[in-house]
Amino acid sequence: MRVEGRHYRTIWAAEDxxxxxxxxxxxxxxxxxxxxxxxxVAQVAEAIATMRVRGAPxxxxxxxxxxxxxxxxxxxxxxxxxxxxxxxxxxxxxxxLRWALDDVAAVLAQLPPDRRAxxxxxxxxxxxxxxxxxxxxxxTHGAPLIEQAWAAKNGGEPVNVLTHCNAGWLAAVDWxxxxxxxxxxxxxxxxxxxxxxxxxxxxxxxxxxxxxLGRHGVAHTVIVDNAGGHxxxxxxxxxxxxxxxxxTRTGDVxxxxxxxxxxxxxxxCGVPFWVALxxxxxxxxxxxxxxxxxxxxxxxxxxxxxGRAEDGRGGWVQVTPDGTPARNDAFDVTPARxxxxxxxxxxxxxxxxxxxxxxxxxxxx
Ligand code: MRU
Numbered sequence: 169m170r171v172e173g174r175h176y177r178t179i180w181a182a183e184d185x186x187x188x189x190x191x192x193x194x195x196x197x198x199x200x201x202x203x204x205x206x207x208x209v210a211q212v213a214e215a216i217a218t219m220r221v222r223g224a225p226x227x228x229x230x231x232x233x234x235x236x237x238x239x240x241x242x243x244x245x246x247x248x249x250x251x252x253x254x255x256x257x258x259x260x261x262x263x264x265l266r267w268a269l270d271d272v273a274a275v276l277a278q279l280p281p282d283r284r285a286x287x288x289x290x291x292x293x294x295x296x297x298x299x300x301x302x303x304x305x306x307x308t309h310g311a312p313l314i315e316q317a318w319a320a321k322n323g324g325e326p327v328n329v330l331t332h333c334n335a336g337w338l339a340a341v342d343w344x345x346x347x348x349x350x351x352x353x354x355x356x357x358x359x360x361x362x363x364x365x366x367x368x369x370x371x372x373x374x375x376x377x378x379x380x381l382g383r384h385g386v387a388h389t390v391i392v393d394n395a396g397g398h399x400x401x402x403x404x405x406x407x408x409x410x411x412x413x414x415x416t417r418t419g420d421v422x423x424x425x426x427x428x429x430x431x432x433x434x435x436x437c438g439v440p441f442w443v444a445l446x447x448x449x450x451x452x453x454x455x456x457x458x459x460x461x462x463x464x465x466x467x468x469x470x471x472x473x474x475g476r477a478e479d480g481r482g483g484w485v486q487v488t489p490d491g492t493p494a495r496n497d498a499f500d501v502t503p504a505r506x507x508x509x510x511x512x513x514x515x516x517x518x519x520x521x522x523x524x525x526x527x528x529x530x531x532x533x
Contacts, residue, residue: 169337169351171201171383177341178226179233179296187240187289189233193220194338198379199476209238209251216258216265219370223339224413224449225299228264231255232295235272236288243284248276260461261422261499262413267448268295296341302446303343305513310349310409310444311356313511317406318358326359326387328406330396333365333424334372335411335444336380345411345444347377349511354386362388363405365396367424369469369496393426397433407440409511415443415450417531419504419519420457425497431506443502443519444511450524452531457501470494 169176182188182205193204195218204220206212212234215221221230238251252269259265275291276284317327333339335346343351353360362381367373374390381388391399399405408430414422421427421443434441454460471494472484488494507519517523525532 169342169380169384177296177300178338179221179229179341181233181289181293187236187285189230189237191215191221191230192338194222194376195220197338198375199482206233207237208241209234209254212237213254213258216255222372223334223344224262224264224411225303225340225345225446226338227259227262228268228448229292229296229299229341231258231265232268232272232288232292235269235276236285236292239276239288240285243276243281248273248284259463261463262449263451264413264446264448271295299341299446300343302448302513303337303340303345303348306345306444306446306511307343307348307352309513309515310442310511311352311358313407313409313440313442313516314349314353314360315356315358318353318360321406326361327353328361328363328399328404330363330399330405330408330430330439331365331377332373332396332408332410332427332430333367334376334380335409336377338376338380339411340446344380345446346409347381348444349409350381350386351384354384360386362386363396363399364388364390365393365426365430366390367426368393369465369473371474372424396430397437400433400437400439405434405437405439407442408434409442409444412443412445412449413499414454414460415445415510416454416457416460416504417450417452417524418455418457418521419507419510419524420460421445421502421504421507421519422457422460422462422499423502425500428500428502428506431502435506440508441502441506442508442511446513447528450528455521457503460499460501462500463498465496465498467494467496470496 336344
């Protein structure tokens with residue numbers, strides 16, 4: 169995607185050939201566009217845990233780059249095992265993290281230590297490229313849903329898509345998941361408008377989704393998290409598209425806290441509820457979404473809110489009385505029965521074991 173006329177991914181190998189990695193620091197958005205350089209696995213772990221990088225596909229790609237930095241520093245079996253454990257502990261819900269680490273570790277296990285650093289960097293770059301291709305394919309398979317919604321409106325008013333959190337290009341290496349169909353449809357000239365849930369507590373919708381849609385010229389409006397059901401009741405939402413951090417083999421979807429409530433409202437109002445996901449987000453080992461580990465984050469993200477004051481300075485502002493206890497579950501689970509369908513890089517399917525196996529037959533048995 170383009171920022172001020174220049175094409176960016178969210179993560180890339182530094183152009184100076186040092187093997188360092190650069191990222192867009194998402195904790196600085198929407199007020200500052202800043203690139204941060206990562207040189208050690210500890211910095212990568214910190215970047216994932218503090219959400220300088222976030223979103224399931226990007227967390228996976230970043231972890232792969234983290235293992236490459238670890239191999240550059242010390243390619244021994246012990247050091248790599250410790251780096252994997254350090255990275256795996258950063259965020260427990262997005263299964264892409266484990267997927268990427270397993271993938272790179274399997275490549276390195278075949279090689280002598282002196283060849284591991286280069287091989288890890290190569291594989292991390294491939295994983296990044298694969299993610300871009302996968303996410304673009306999500307756009308290709310999802311855009312017809314927006315086109316159909318537009319046809320149903322007789323080509324009149326823009327199609328209203330509601331999304332939760334940020335599942336756009338900032339959440340992946342490029343394109344995004346839930347927003348990839350929006351970008352494709354927009355590129356095809358289909359008028360589309362996005363309702364962006366603000367997504368407390370970290371406000372990824374208000375700060376990141378609004379920022380990237382604005383940069384790309386896609387019409388959008390930020391709404392408070394509780395507004396979606398109300399808008400659906402009034403016919404102001406044509407379809408919902410969200411991303412996911414982990415989808416079970418049976419089609420249950422774990423995504424940013426609040427997604428489940430949107431799915432309930434969508435079902436009550438007869439609004440189609442779609443989930444866009446790359447293959448590496450499917451956890452084939454889990455058959456019940458309630459078994460997915462839910463990340464518990466710092467209560468300070470609930471009791472405070474980050475923003476820019478009128479004097480232009482950014483900072484955290486407390487919104488609860490001193491000492492108020494708070495709970496911060498980062499994700500929830502939407503059961504497959506509430507989901508109209510899944511958009512994958514291989515096409516669309518029902519949110520069910522049968523639906524997923526039709527697209528991923530190699531997973532049968
Ligand atoms: O806590 P975050 O910001 O990493 O959560 C991100 C989401 O919930 C996204 O919807 C999900 O990762 C799918 S993204 C492409």
